[in-house]
Amino acid sequence: MDSIKPEDRRKSSETFKEFLAQKGLRVTNQRTAIFDAVFNQEDHFTAEDLLDFSREIDRSVSRATVYRTLPILTEGGLVKEIDVGRDYKFYLANRGQKTEQAQVICLDCEKIFEIEAPFMEWYARSVAQKVGLEPVSQRLQVHARCIRLKEGGSCPNRESH
Template sequence: MSFEASRDKFQAYLTKQGLRVTNQRLAIFDAAFAQKEHFTAEQLLDKARAIDDSVSRATVYRTLPLMTESQILREVDIGSGEKFYLPASGTNSQVAQVVCVDCDKIFEISAPFMEWYGSTVSLKLGLKPITQRLQVSAQCIAQRQTGLCPHRVAK
């Protein structure tokens, strides 16, 4: 989904929910869609404040659920106690996540088999799948060998 289509979808969702389309919410949207990697709420706060310094932490934390409910952002929980987000691409909902336990970097790879697998196991139980995810925790081979993780992002 394009930036413009996602922005229109978010604005329509806010209006439908009886919420105002504010400059702060649009700054949060713009900051989120400028990201190429998974990000946390705190990272988004920093980026949104660079766009509009009136953006508050509370507004970011209230806006993130609106963005995920409107399906323009995907939420990823890697079990670290912190949630990560990524703009929904709309191109492939069948992805597997591989999480480096050494640096918490999240990789996403296409996993077209997931739809078949989810349907097959659910139907055997008389159920219809709604959502599914595959997440693999992995160790960084380079870090184990050299002590340096090539994927580690400086904080």
């Protein structure tokens, strides 16, 4: 089920065209397909996932173009890149969330949760100041176990894998 309203998607698509124009980049079918595929996803996805999703929209999209487009999107702030230490990266459509988010990674179901982490910037600043540095960005990752599983229950997301 897709919870993004059609009008939102159209609006985002306009934003994308403006975004490309402003960067002096051309609007191509492939880039549009990739962009649409990104904003169809509610959850985290890998580059390979995105290739599949994009190809459902435009069969001609190649792996190379996905890998070329992702940095454009992340540098433009439209996509968030998440590295949880596996040998591939995750990505997430940026729908204007707070910047103060932590990744909580469930070791039972492998799911990644984006959770609000209030004062994280302030906290990072207080740490960086100890060595005379000024934060540009920060990330907090928490590897965790499901409490319900521990209590003899089952991890609610376990079946998704």
